[in-house]
Amino acid sequence: MIEMSSTQIRQKFLDFFADKGHQVLPSAPLVPQNDPTLLWINAGMAPFKDYFNGSATPPNSRIVTSQKCIRTNDITNVGKTARHHTFFEMLGNFSFGDYFKEEAIDWAYQFLTEELGLEEDKLWISIYKDDDRAFEIWHHEIGVPQDRIVRMDKDENFWEIGIGPCGPCSEIHYDRGIDFGCDDGCELGCDCDRYLEVWNLVFTQYNKTVDGEYLDLPNKNIDTGVGLERLASLLQEAPTNFETDLFMPLIEFITQNCDVEYGQSEETDLSIKVIADHIRSITFAIGDGALPSNEGRGYVVRRVLRRAVRYAKVLGLEVPFLHKIVAIVVDIMGEHYSELVKREEQIMKIIKQEELRFEETLEQGMNILDEVIAELEEDGLKQIPGDKVFMLYDTYGFPAELTEEIALEQGFEVDHDGFEEAMQQQRNRAREAREDYDQGHSELELFKGLRDELGVSKFIGYDHKAATTEVLAIVKDEQEITKITTGEEAKIILEKTPFYAESGGQVGDQGIIKTDCASLKVIEVQEVADIIVHQVELERGSLEVGEEVEVEIASGLRAATARNHTATHLLQQALKEVLGDHVKQSGSLVTPERLRFDFTHFEAVTEEQLCKIEEIVNQKVIANLAMVTEKMELEEAKQLGATALFGEKYGEQVRIVKIGDYSLELCGGTHVDYTGEIGFFKILDESGIAAGVRRIEAVTGQAGLNYVQQQEDMIADLADKLRANPAEVVDKVDSLQNKVKSLQKEITGLKDKLASSQSEDLASQAEEINGIDVVIDEADGLDNTGLRKMGDNLKQELDSGIIILGSKLKEKVVFVAMITDDLVEQGYHAGEIIGQVAQVAGGGGGGRPTMAQAGGSQPDKLTAALEKAREIIAGV
Template sequence: MSMSSKEIRQKFLDYFESKGHLILPSAPLVPQNDPSLLWINAGMAPFKPYFNGRATPPKTRIVTSQKCIRTNDIENVGKTDRHHTFFEMLGNFSFGDYFKEEAIEWAYNFLVEEMEFEKDRIWISIYKDDDEAFEIWKEKIGIPSERIVRMGKDENFWQIGTGPCGPCSEIHYDLGAEFGCSDNCEFGCDCDRYREVWNLVFTQYDYTEEGKYDPLPNKNIDTGMGLERLASIIQQVDSNFETDLFMPIIEFVSQHTEYDYQSSEEVKSAYRVIADHIRSVTLAIGDGVLPSNEGRGYIIRRVLRRAVRYAQKLDLELPFLYRIVPVVVDIMGGEYTEIVEKEDQIKKAIKSEEIKFQETLDQGMEILDELIDELEQEGKEIIPGQDVFTLYDTYGFPKELTEEIAKENGYEIDVEGFEEAMEEQRARARAAQKDHDWSSAEIELFKEIRSEIDTPKFVGYTKPECETEVVKIIKDNELVDNLSAGEEGQVILTQTPFYAESGGQIGDKGALLNDDITVTVVDTQEKAELISHQIVIEAGELSVGDKLTAKIQTDQRLHIRRNHTATHLLHQTLKDVLGEHVDQSGSLVTPNRLRFDFTHFEAVSDKELEEIEDQVNKVIRRNLNVEVLETTLEEAEEMGAAALFNEKYEDEVRVIGIGDYSLELCGGTHVDATGEISLFKISSEGGIAAGIRRIEAVTGKEALNYINQQENILKQAASALKTTPDELVDRIDKLQSKIKDLEEEVTKFKNKLADSQADEVVSDLEEINGINVILEKVEGLDAEGLRTMGDNIKADLDSGIIILASNLGEKVLFVSLVTDDLVEKGYNAGQIIGEVARVAGGGGGGRPDMAQAGGSQPNKLDAALEKARELIAAE
């Protein structure tokens, strides 16, 4: 029989629902509160808390079709019939309920009764010592003993470190001799004849630190079956890529390229890479992961850029991959509705990334080709790590992409050298980060203090001042008993209203006072979980044990509270206006302004910024109450409170709720009602990294000051142009039109100048190596004029090479042209001009028949032209 992948998936879920299983939707690809995983990579991954007993499942029997991403074998994707970066894993799970007998019986019956597998084609592998599984398969199911193969721990025992583990049994299907590597192919061969279909894991032991396998009191079942592989068997096709999960994509691509899918293995591989990778990227972006240079975003960027490279191999007109998204949505949107809801966002994100990569891919490939040519000439086989790093850092080439291209050409990369260059970059970044660059000795000191004293109490959420006592004083990284007037240091108190910098909110300032002592607190930081007050002694002498009043600067705190609450409103509004893919990636809250970094794939338009600003101000005017709730992390998640994926939270957390509008985990200080913010004004929006945007804004009085400043600038601009602010735009339009007319006149003049000079230059023609060559310096021509002059000269030459240089005072411009007959003989304008420009402290390139370049050292212009003579003579 033949079934669609949708029918196969649904039959699986329905079958196990009939056996008492709860059908759960697929978990997102991004693991929730599991820092050990980059992606959900197996059906059981979302259920780890149920397997290890940390949480109680909603039911002891569960069945899912789970989205998964694995990229550890990405170089094999496209080359084999069954490697994928994205796949769906069908799985049924038992948490202390049924065990081997039911798991085996149901798996067998599903394949035979629902999928109509032929019984005599089914082969079984089991762990070598699992006699119980052998007896079930042989006696209860009726599989002949010769088709039950015992295998070792590597093949049929599931274990990762200490903890729950157990033997597994794999179901294989014999596809027939035509799929084998020979007529004598036997079970266990790496070829495709005996296709692994389903893995049943029997979690029955607890592996201890002492190396013992103790029986678990509650045994679990974890199974996994790839939908793609099952569909290839049911649909009777040669590979996973010929199933209905991939073929609509392949057929769509085939409509836009002249290369037929079956024309060659290389072409087939390109089709498959594109089909696989676009599924991964679509589903990942649908779950909120945008291409970037960090973490999951880097993986998605790498996958997408690999697909772009293979699209180029099919001569597809880029950007192209984003056009495949609707096809993926049509195939998978019924099961994974998030990609239906976010289809437009996914297309925009992919298109944006394609355009960015396309801008640098050709240049990077040219550099890589040159590197490989140099290695070939030198007889070397390893691309230096520094070169790999330059391609990554400057041209956006993932290390893995360089490595893959190198392998295709028979070369390797210096991975260790690349990592060293990466570490040097990180070191430079750390050195440049002056803020909070605490020494290890200082941190160790604070850890020691923390072990000796009770944890100081923070009372600043509700009190702007409190009575306190000095516990420790630190000066120059050493504990001291006192500080005198004029000295600086750090102090730890028994309790404090001072908020230590955290979550983007800067630390409080203020004072420590009593009748004899005046101390200014210039900053507050958290070090080793202690609140450190950075202080200056204004009067008196401060000693350990002194009792004082600690007072924060209430005006500063008020402005900080306004800005911090405004960041929460902004975060939610960005999701509402731009899409749920928006996530916070950084923030800064000071008294004067706020800064909010977020994931987004393109610049925010003026219209969107206006809508964002308007919506935040509407919420401010609603004067919503801001409520603080202290609860458990689990309860906060159930409430739907927003959290940062990379943030580590304690079991007890603080939730900030703003009316019915926003709910976030946050330890910062906030206003009591949104009306206190008064006014919100965006001052700037821009990109700070690939896939990361930044909005800066002001609130309250600072917002009013900003508007007044902009108004004054507008008045000054109007006055300078002798008009009114209302008529300023019209005045600018007229001036721009006039400037355009003048520029056209200047261009005409330059072209006439270029024409007249061209006639003079032709008379200076010289012959080098039997070739007509013109090497000439001209004065005052810009790039366009220089090209025009070169074209005019070339039109008068039947055969020749032209190199012109224009001295512009602080810089020099070059243009090189080669007639078609000489291009055919191997002369290349781009290569010539690149070396010529380097002599003058610059660089450039272009096509074989025309190229241009620039230099920063006009005094070396003569030497540069002499270099041109040498290059032409050496050909």
């Protein structure tokens, strides 16, 4: 066995198969591209599904990769076993209709024994029970003894997912010896760590039909997977994956920052391993553009991160801490995964922000969970009700899985059915709130029928602003009619139309439809069931189905909308330049008046960054870049690097919008011909609208100039009020602010003197209650700070005594109580007294025995409240 670093193992694997004619491809991003069936890339073959099923052609019939993978289905086992991880690397060699079993088996054995130096007599092979050809190759051609080849059933050594391509597997295992086994008689297939599965060879040779038949595939494929972490544990003679060079630098960094040692306690080791594993997943996931959120893969990132935060707190680590480990992950993995180096700073910022966000709610949520568990223990119950689990999830951001994990640690279980019922009730409420959504069901079905009868609408608006066309259908009140008259509103379908229907964030066109005896105003345009539907108001005359009409869009509104739409493309690219490639569009609104652009980003955009973004967009406007649109195949557009919206459905033919050499996007909207037509771009506002999602609002053209003019008018008005030139406004405001601060300081000093003077007078007028000097007084106009200062002064004047002060402040009343130490020893308590006093004035409060504050909402009860103080002191 040759000792190697994980980096050396990975490179040796890629080089070995490159020498065998394989094309080395980089790892696909963890976020699946154009595969809505997968949440994450979770296997080496996942990016090649289209190659395996024949729907796409691979760049080479032989491919080799080291693929990043995420799986969280066994997350609770992480740290408890030697090999469970949420993130791992799968080394794999693939053949698409090229070589088959003979080469796959021979090369796998050759790599393990010759390149890595694994001992041949410790290699064990499992095959599918009926795969005689695999047995022949392993036994007769490779020379593995028969007693080390184990035939297994379909559930162990046959790969299939429903109907389609499938086939038998052959797994290569390494015997680590009895020290890793459960007993001397341990055999292959046992759950212990003795027989370590190293490599899985999948022979895709059948096509399973809907009738359950297994037919031979004309083109057979090879799909293999080798866990890098497992190979590293073997070659580095590490008892588990966690003791390899992939994890130990992380573990050492964690232990250096807390008062525990690795290997001394199963409990602390679990926490250390979980953190080390989870930070790898989080770092790679965020690096590939998956930001923490409450949905989809974003929820997985948030769940894993919050789980790691919890274990960090178990170790006594001060949160935020996880973001500091990112640098270690990058040191270990950055040489091969250069995207981590490029995005390290962004990843750290996102993780730190998420840690701080969770820290705010973690302690409160944990306290509530502890209370729930304590109540259940008192009642002798062992199941946490589903509504409690849902409350923690919905209110405090506690993943249900985290609640269950904490509960299990304390011997409790979770009511899953009750939780799902609470979730369903929430969904029902949401569904009821969406009753007004979109078209009514009957109208939608009506338009589907019209589409089947009339065909899809012909849009000519890219090239024409007006046209002569025919009315194909009129719909009113969810009914198809033949005629409308003056004053009526209806929905009209035309044979062809220049009107752009609302789509992709761009609002629909407005305009007119007319005949010799009728005039209609187009209010809005939408696409329903692939039909362009014109919402119209008939201003005069009448209109019937079959009539020929003249249609024309409102050109001014279209031009303004086009300026804003093109500006969003420039804005998106500028955001990527300034903030980073993680920026993705989350939504947009393009109207004639303004544009709104939502995008993924982990923190507020600074003023400096906004200025830079605005500057870049305006530079592209001044450059007067040409706008080019073209239709092409979707795959061709992707190869050109066109930006697409994640999750958006595209047909085989797409329209690309290219702005010079600066921006390239898939888009069906309307645009200017040259960026110079935008005229001017101005950002109005930047804000957060959801976790990890920001929004920029902006204007262009005349609207932008109008905004600047408004700002200049405001500055001029302000300058006039300040009796200064516009250029002097800032200096003038600074001067006024300094003067205000000086006056405030002077007022405070005068108040202090007044309080001191009043304190001397009040001390001399102290009344005696129960043999104690007591000062009770209404100090009008003083706030809490003023009352405290007055109380401090009185306390200095009195050697021994009780002070109760109250003051009216607009619609409320404030109180302060102070008691000297000797009287506290006699049983007097400022907090208890002031609490009862404040209740009389409709409030409450409390504090220490020597000093307390309170407030009330009924200033008219101040006198009565202070009288209550006398009664309390007299009664003690």
